[in-house]
Amino acid sequence: MVTQPAQMTTLTMVLEKLRLRKHDNEFRMTEDGFTAGKGKTYKPEDLKIIQTYRFEGNSDPGDNSILYVIEANDGLVGYSLDAYGAYSDHDEEGYDEFIRGIPVEEKSEQSIFGSDE
Numbered sequence: 001m002v003t004q005p006a007q008m009t010t011l012t013m014v015l016e017k018l019r020l021r022k023h024d025n026e027f028r029m030t031e032d033g034f035t036a037g038k039g040k041t042y043k044p045e046d047l048k049i050i051q052t053y054r055f056e057g058n059s060d061p062g063d064n065s066i067l068y069v070i071e072a073n074d075g076l077v078g079y080s081l082d083a084y085g086a087y088s089d090h091d092e093e094g095y096d097e098f099i100r101g102i103p104v105e106e107k108s109e110q111s112i113f114g115s116d117e
Contacts, residue, residue: 021112027078029098052067053067
């Protein structure tokens with residue numbers, strides 16, 4: 001019997017699942033593109049967004065965030081986290097344009113996180 005992963009309703013829950021699968025590489029914006037601290041820089045065409053999670057703060061709109069799960073063409077899986085709307089807090093110039101340039105190829109949570117055992 002195949003079991004589906006529990007619905008991920010909090011940012012902490014998703015980040016923990018990524019950590020457990022060793023996919024907790026944070027993609028950060030640099031002048032040359034995204035890097036995950038592994039000595040390589042990626043352009044939008046080197047990446048694909050494989051899952052997107054939106055979280056809305058119940059009491060504070062400033063808690064609105066979006067987490068992009070991203071897979072690089074070399075197999076590295078990680079994430080980029082951003083507040084969205086008026087609260088977007090990336091100081092890096094070009095982040096919004098860069099993230100929009102990454103193709104989206106949604107994968108199921110099952111294929112990203114596997115089954116809970």
